[in-house]
Amino acid sequence: MNPSLSQPDPSSRTQHRARTSWSGTGAVAEPDLERAAAGARILLEALGVDLDDESLARTPERMAGSLAELMSPRPFHLTTFPNDGGYDEMVVARSIPLRSLCEHHMLPFVGTAHIGYLPGARILGLSKLARVLEHFASRPQVQERLTVQVADWLAAQLSPVGVGVVIEAEHLCMTLRGVQAPGTTTITSSLRGVLREDSRSRAEFLALTRSPC
Incomplete structure (x- = not known):
């Protein structure tokens, strides 16, 4: 395994923090937040959540962003x-x-x-x-x-x-x-x-x- 776990240029990432190079079981790829939000919308509507409510209108985007953040470690170099x-x-x-x-x-x-x-x-x-x-x-x-x-x-x-x-x-x-x-x-x-x-x-x-x- 490469001891450097940092990602190259973080400026190439949009809407999301820079990602490390994944390795090992459970690794995930770069997220597609637009697609994830669309999926979250389908899921919430199927569960009976009224997304026409003003306070819930952007919940799918927030939900997708929150999950992506939980799967995004900060890059670092082994010292x-x-x-x-x-x-x-x-x-x-x-x-x-x-x-x-x-x-x-x-x-x-x-x-x-x-x-x-x-x-x-x-x-x-x-x-x-x-x-x-x-x-x-x-x-x-x-x-x-x-x-x-x-x-x-x-x-x-x-x-x-x-x-x-x-x-x-x-x-x-x-x-x-x-x-x-x-x-x-x-x-x-x-x-x-x-x-x-x-x-x-x-x-x-x-x-x-x-x-x-």
């Missing part, structure tokens, strides 16, 4: 630095905000992610942990796959001693419909290297991801 100081302890970014779309119902799921790694020869610009999460979250997803994709990408790009990702999220497809269980959260984890193989390293990482009492 790594030599681990000149020989740092060999855990680096953890805790409680990174998360939002994504359930690919089964196209309803959001929201929560937080805790991402950490034990450095090898290189260390990562800290903001890039959140950027990588956003990159893979900005597409129709399932939480389990998202967790694995972030861990695999960091392991491939950094070759660290270990990587850990824990995601806790509330799925609106579960809390607003179906079983209607508000407040229910789902926790997933993906561990690589010593964070998976060594019980003490794993326990340290999981302890660091917990909020203080």
Whole structure:
């Protein structure tokens, strides 16, 4: 995978933010907002929504734009630095905000992610942990796959001693419909290297991801 996830000239994009180059399961192409709005209009009318009402007249366009925005990560460049100081302890970014779309119902799921790694020869610009999460979250997803994709990408790009990702999220497809269980959260984890193989390293990482009492 190319470590640069940025798109070329964003000025060529209209009505929408610049897109990254997609890769991996769940990738989506550049949206056709006009066609999406027409489809949203058909859907809403079929559901009985009166789009002749003044306040609803442009709802199809807003609906299409909102969904496209949820599937549009900001472009970024991977930034790594030599681990000149020989740092060999855990680096953890805790409680990174998360939002994504359930690919089964196209309803959001929201929560937080805790991402950490034990450095090898290189260390990562800290903001890039959140950027990588956003990159893979900005597409129709399932939480389990998202967790694995972030861990695999960091392991491939950094070759660290270990990587850990824990995601806790509330799925609106579960809390607003179906079983209607508000407040229910789902926790997933993906561990690589010593964070998976060594019980003490794993326990340290999981302890660091917990909020203080």
